[in-house]
Amino acid sequence: MNYYENIVILDAALEDTGIDAAEKRITDLIEKMQGEVLKHERWGRRKLAYEINKHEKGYYLFFVFKSPPAAIKPLEELYKVFDPVFKFMIIKLRKQEVIALKNSMQASEAKAAQQSAQSDAPVEEAAPTAAAAADAPSGT
Amino acid sequence: MVQKGKGSEHVKYKRFMRKKFCRFCAEKTPFIDYKDTRTLKSYITERGKQLPSRMTGTCARHQRELTEAVKRARNIALLSFMEK
Ligand SMILES: [Zn+2]
Numbered sequence: 146m147n148y149y150e151n152i153v154i155l156d157a158a159l160e161d162t163g164i165d166a167a168e169k170r171i172t173d174l175i176e177k178m179q180g181e182v183l184k185h186e187r188w189g190r191r192k193l194a195y196e197i198n199k200h201e202k203g204y205y206l207f208f209v210f211k212s213p214p215a216a217i218k219p220l221e222e223l224y225k226v227f228d229p230v231f232k233f234m235i236i237k238l239r240k241q242e243v244i245a246l247k248n249s250m251q252a253s254e255a256k257a258a259q260q261s262a263q264s265d266a267p268v269e270e271a272a273p274t275a276a277a278a279a280d281a282p283s284g285t
Numbered sequence: 286m287v288q289k290g291k292g293s294e295h296v297k298y299k300r301f302m303r304k305k306f307c308r309f310c311a312e313k314t315p316f317i318d319y320k321d322t323r324t325l326k327s328y329i330t331e332r333g334k335q336l337p338s339r340m341t342g343t344c345a346r347h348q349r350e351l352t353e354a355v356k357r358a359r360n361i362a363l364l365s366f367m368e369k
Contacts (some may be wrong), residue, residue: 260352
């Protein structure tokens with residue numbers, strides 16, 4: 146298993162449903178190839194730094210996934226024939242980047258756990274932890 | 286003050302230039318992120334060319350990493366190749 150980061154630029158003219166469909170098609174393929182999507186973000190419509198195939202704008206999708214190396218070829222093949230996609234880049238994460246990724250995922254998990262613990266706890270007890278949570282973002 | 290030749294040139298140079306250092310070493314950056322265009326932009330010219338390390342003080346290792354990051358950012362249109 147390797148860690149990969151993948152940016153896909155979709156036609157900015159695409160409706161939201163089209164974007165949902167494209168995102169699903171990509172994640173489905175990754176999962177079909179025994180991969181696991183760890184993060185997906187929508188950066189939304191952005192102006193491109195330069196024109197690509199007469200496109201001035203694009204809708205950016207960002208994925209981080211874990212998969213066997215064999216998954217990359219089919220993914221690239223999909224992007225080549227998948228009409229809404231006009232540019233993509235898949236990058237294998239280096240050691241330092243994988244460490245940073247794991248740390249950030251752990252941090253967000255811990256945060257989620259803390260939040261759910263807070264909502265369960267009685268109000269008086271929740272107060273000090275809430276203060277601690279408020280301090281946390283400034284440190285990171 | 287009485288120094289001549291190379292020595293006085295050196296003094297002149299010192300007066301205009303602050304000591305350069307590698308920002309990435311100083312901040313102990315684990316890796317340079319190609320998505321962080323704000324950082325990358327401070328290492329390229331207005332026209333989009335990368336600045337030499339002798340101007341920015343970046344160490345050889347981080348300059349290489351920076352080059353890689355700039356190339357990736359250009360590839361995916363986060364940075365331009367050439368600003369006309
Ligand atoms: Zn350095």
